[in-house]
Amino acid sequence: MSQIIKQEKKRSFVTAPTAALLSLLLPGLGQILARRVQRGLLMFGALVSIVGLLVWRITLLGRLAEGFWPTLFKSLDRAPMFVAFGLLAIAGLWLWIVIDAAKQTNPNRQFGNSIFVLILVVFFTIGWQISEIDLVKLSSDANEAWVPLSKILWPWEAAVTHDTDTVEAGAKVLVDSEGQAPPVPEKTEGEPYLRVSPRKGELSKLDEDNQVIPGTKITVYGENFEPNTRTQIWWSDSIGNEFRPRYQGEYVSVMTDSEGSFEKELIMPYRLIPPSAKGQQIHKVMARQVSQVGPPLPSQPLILTIELIIETIFMGMMATIFGIIFSVPISFLAARNLMSTSWLTLTIYYLTRTVLNIVRAIEPLIWALIAVVWVGLGPFAGIVALTIHSIAALGKLYSEAIEGINPGPIEAIQATGANKLQTIMYAVVPQMIPPFVSFTIYRWDINVRMSTVIGMVGGGGIGFLLVQYIRLLEYKSAGIAVWFIALTVAILDYVSAEIRQKFV
Amino acid sequence: MLEIKNLTKIYPDGTLALDDVSFTVEDGEFLVVIGLSGSGKSTLLRCINRLIDPTKGQIIMDGQDITAAEPSELRRIRRKIGMIFQHFNLVDRSSVMTNVLSGKLGYINPWASLLHKYPPGAKKEAMAALEKVGITDQATKRADELSGGQRQRVGIARALMQNPSMMLADEPVASLDPVLAHTILGYLEQLNSESHISVICSLHYLDLVQRYATKVIGLRDGQVVYRGDREDIRKMTDGQFKEIYGEEAVRVNAGEFDQGEK
Incomplete structure (x- = not known):
C-alpha cells in the first residue's frame, strides 16, 4: 500500500459525485477515474468474483427449481444464513465502493483500508460454505470417532493369540422327516457325554412374512465336561455344515455346574432344507468348550505387520539406492557451474532442470498408480514410483551441492601437479561427501515414509495391509500397523538426524 | 630463472587482465x-x-616454455612450483596430514593416490614439512579446526611437499592478522634465503614490501607501472606508492616486524 500512498497528491479527473455515480454503475470505475487505478481494479475484481461465486452457490443450492425466484427462494430455504449474508454483503460492498469512490477524489483524504477487511470476510464465508464445513457434526458425532480411534490407539489385544483346546460331544436328532429317531449315544468313561430329548422334531420355519415359526423345543443334557465353564451349543445339519444357533439374537451357550454337567432348553433352529433332500434328515447337536492353552503367540495381524514393515523399509532402501545410481550422473548435467561452458551444454542444463522439476512435481502416489499399470501390483511398483521421484529430487539436491563447491581447493590441488582424477578425488569428493550423505539419508527417510502410504494404491508395503484392515473395519489390526509405522518413522527420523550430524 | 615475455591475458568477457607484461x-x-x-x-x-591459460606471450622457466607445455609436461612443471593462496584453499574436511600429503600428488602413482596410498617416506616427509612451519601437533586435526595462521602454515607445508624450486604466493597474508603476516612471510623468507627458492608474492602493505622484497613490480590495469630493486623500495615514498595504487590509497601500517618470529 505504501506505493499508493506516495501517489496521493495526484489530482482526480472527476468530482466526488461523478465518481460515486460511476462506481454505482460499474464498481471501481469511480476510483479508476479518481486515479486510484489499482484500488479500482481490485474492488471491481473482488466484487465480480464475490457475485460470481455467490451465483454459483445459489444455483447449486436451488437446483431443480425452475426460474430465478424459485431458485433463490429454494437456496434461501436451504441455507438461509449463508445466502442472506451473501446478498447483504454484496449490497453493502457495492454501497461502500460508491462512498469510497467519492472519498478518493479528495487527494488529501487518508485511505480507508477496512473495506478490504470486509472483502476478506466475505471470501472467508463463501469458502466456509464451499468446503462444506460442518462444526455441528464435528462436535456431535465426535463419539463415533472414538471407537475406531481407541482401538487404533491401543490395539495390542489383537497382537496376541493362543492355541485352543476343544472339549466336545454331540448327539443326533431326526428333523422334519418320518422314521426312527437316532439312538441315544453310548457313554464312554472319562469322555464328555451329550444327549438330547426328544430326539426327533421340527426345525424352526419362516412364513411368508419372514416371521419365525418356532420349532420343537428340545432339552440338551451334558455330563463330564469341564466344570464351571462356558459351553457353546453348536448345530450341524445333515451334510455336516456347522453353525451356532441363536436365541433372541444371542448365541446359545450354557455354564456347566461344579461337576461338569448342564441342562439347557433349546428351540430347534431355522435351517432351510432343500426340497431335493431325500430320506431321513439327521442333524446333530453339539456342545463345545473352547479354552486357551499355552503361552500367548503372535497373532496373524502382528506377523503380517512385521513382515510388511520389513518389506516397507527395504522398499525405501531399494528406491533410494536406485535413485542414487541414476541421479548422480543426472546431477552433473543439472549443475550450472559445470554446464555453462557453451550454449549446447547450457541447453542440456535447462532441459534436465525442467524435466527434473516436472517429475518432482508429480507425487509418488501418482507415479505409483502409473507403476501399478506398468509392472503390476506389489512392492516393485512402489519401488519404481519412489525411484522415479527420488531421481528427480536427489538430482536437484545433488546438482545444487555440486554448484556449491568451493573452487579454491581444486585450484590448489591442480597447482601441485595432480592430474584430473586426483583433483576430483582430493578436492571435489571431500567437499561433496557431506551434502551427498545428508541428502541421501534424508531421501531414504522420505522414501520409507512414502512407502508406508504407497501401498494404499497397490504399491506394496504396509500401506496395502493398513488399507485392507481399515476397509474390513478391523481397527485393532489397523492399529498395530499404525503403531509400527509410527515407530519405524520415529526411529528413522532419529537415526537419520544422527547420521547427518556426524557427516556435516 | 623465470622469464615472462609479453604476457597478455584477455578473459572471455573481454576484460584485459594483463597487458604485455x-x-x-x-x-x-x-x-x-x-x-x-x-x-x-x-x-x-x-x-x-x-591455472589460467594466457592469451599471448611466453613464460620460460629454466629454459622451458611453460606456455607451450603439454598436459603431462605441465604437471611436471607444476610440481616444481609451490603455491599458497589468500584463502589457503585447504580441503576443509580432510585432515591436516592429508592436506599436506596432497602436495606429493604430482610425484606419485595416480592410481595408488586414489586409494590414499603413499610411498613409505611420504608421511615422514609431511611431518618434516609440518615441523618446519611448527605445527606437528595439529597433524591429525581436520583442516577446518585450525586458525587462519595455522591454516596458511599447512598451505606452506603442502607446497614444501612439492620440493619446489619456486613459490607463488597470492596475497598470502591478506586474510590474516598483521602480526601473523610476519610469521608467514618469515617462513617464505627463510625458504628463500636458506633453500634458494625464488618467491613471487603479491602483497598490499608497503611496510611488508619494504621489509621482504628484493625486487618489486607494480601492476595497474594489467600493465607494469613500476619496477624497482631493494634499494628503490627502501627509498619508495608514499607518493610513489599512491601512484601505483591510485589517488585513494592510504598507507596502512602493518605492524612492527620486529615482533615477528625470526
Whole structure:
C-alpha cells in the first residue's frame, strides 16, 4: 500500500459525485477515474468474483427449481444464513465502493483500508460454505470417532493369540422327516457325554412374512465336561455344515455346574432344507468348550505387520539406492557451474532442470498408480514410483551441492601437479561427501515414509495391509500397523538426524 | 630463472587482465607484485603455473616454455612450483596430514593416490614439512579446526611437499592478522634465503614490501607501472606508492616486524 500512498497528491479527473455515480454503475470505475487505478481494479475484481461465486452457490443450492425466484427462494430455504449474508454483503460492498469512490477524489483524504477487511470476510464465508464445513457434526458425532480411534490407539489385544483346546460331544436328532429317531449315544468313561430329548422334531420355519415359526423345543443334557465353564451349543445339519444357533439374537451357550454337567432348553433352529433332500434328515447337536492353552503367540495381524514393515523399509532402501545410481550422473548435467561452458551444454542444463522439476512435481502416489499399470501390483511398483521421484529430487539436491563447491581447493590441488582424477578425488569428493550423505539419508527417510502410504494404491508395503484392515473395519489390526509405522518413522527420523550430524 | 615475455591475458568477457607484461625473476629472488585489487596480480601468478591459460606471450622457466607445455609436461612443471593462496584453499574436511600429503600428488602413482596410498617416506616427509612451519601437533586435526595462521602454515607445508624450486604466493597474508603476516612471510623468507627458492608474492602493505622484497613490480590495469630493486623500495615514498595504487590509497601500517618470529 505504501506505493499508493506516495501517489496521493495526484489530482482526480472527476468530482466526488461523478465518481460515486460511476462506481454505482460499474464498481471501481469511480476510483479508476479518481486515479486510484489499482484500488479500482481490485474492488471491481473482488466484487465480480464475490457475485460470481455467490451465483454459483445459489444455483447449486436451488437446483431443480425452475426460474430465478424459485431458485433463490429454494437456496434461501436451504441455507438461509449463508445466502442472506451473501446478498447483504454484496449490497453493502457495492454501497461502500460508491462512498469510497467519492472519498478518493479528495487527494488529501487518508485511505480507508477496512473495506478490504470486509472483502476478506466475505471470501472467508463463501469458502466456509464451499468446503462444506460442518462444526455441528464435528462436535456431535465426535463419539463415533472414538471407537475406531481407541482401538487404533491401543490395539495390542489383537497382537496376541493362543492355541485352543476343544472339549466336545454331540448327539443326533431326526428333523422334519418320518422314521426312527437316532439312538441315544453310548457313554464312554472319562469322555464328555451329550444327549438330547426328544430326539426327533421340527426345525424352526419362516412364513411368508419372514416371521419365525418356532420349532420343537428340545432339552440338551451334558455330563463330564469341564466344570464351571462356558459351553457353546453348536448345530450341524445333515451334510455336516456347522453353525451356532441363536436365541433372541444371542448365541446359545450354557455354564456347566461344579461337576461338569448342564441342562439347557433349546428351540430347534431355522435351517432351510432343500426340497431335493431325500430320506431321513439327521442333524446333530453339539456342545463345545473352547479354552486357551499355552503361552500367548503372535497373532496373524502382528506377523503380517512385521513382515510388511520389513518389506516397507527395504522398499525405501531399494528406491533410494536406485535413485542414487541414476541421479548422480543426472546431477552433473543439472549443475550450472559445470554446464555453462557453451550454449549446447547450457541447453542440456535447462532441459534436465525442467524435466527434473516436472517429475518432482508429480507425487509418488501418482507415479505409483502409473507403476501399478506398468509392472503390476506389489512392492516393485512402489519401488519404481519412489525411484522415479527420488531421481528427480536427489538430482536437484545433488546438482545444487555440486554448484556449491568451493573452487579454491581444486585450484590448489591442480597447482601441485595432480592430474584430473586426483583433483576430483582430493578436492571435489571431500567437499561433496557431506551434502551427498545428508541428502541421501534424508531421501531414504522420505522414501520409507512414502512407502508406508504407497501401498494404499497397490504399491506394496504396509500401506496395502493398513488399507485392507481399515476397509474390513478391523481397527485393532489397523492399529498395530499404525503403531509400527509410527515407530519405524520415529526411529528413522532419529537415526537419520544422527547420521547427518556426524557427516556435516 | 623465470622469464615472462609479453604476457597478455584477455578473459572471455573481454576484460584485459594483463597487458604485455614482461619481467624476469632470477633464482633466489623475492619478487613482490603490488597493485590494487583487480590490477592483474592474481591473474599473473596463475598464468605462471597455468591455472589460467594466457592469451599471448611466453613464460620460460629454466629454459622451458611453460606456455607451450603439454598436459603431462605441465604437471611436471607444476610440481616444481609451490603455491599458497589468500584463502589457503585447504580441503576443509580432510585432515591436516592429508592436506599436506596432497602436495606429493604430482610425484606419485595416480592410481595408488586414489586409494590414499603413499610411498613409505611420504608421511615422514609431511611431518618434516609440518615441523618446519611448527605445527606437528595439529597433524591429525581436520583442516577446518585450525586458525587462519595455522591454516596458511599447512598451505606452506603442502607446497614444501612439492620440493619446489619456486613459490607463488597470492596475497598470502591478506586474510590474516598483521602480526601473523610476519610469521608467514618469515617462513617464505627463510625458504628463500636458506633453500634458494625464488618467491613471487603479491602483497598490499608497503611496510611488508619494504621489509621482504628484493625486487618489486607494480601492476595497474594489467600493465607494469613500476619496477624497482631493494634499494628503490627502501627509498619508495608514499607518493610513489599512491601512484601505483591510485589517488585513494592510504598507507596502512602493518605492524612492527620486529615482533615477528625470526
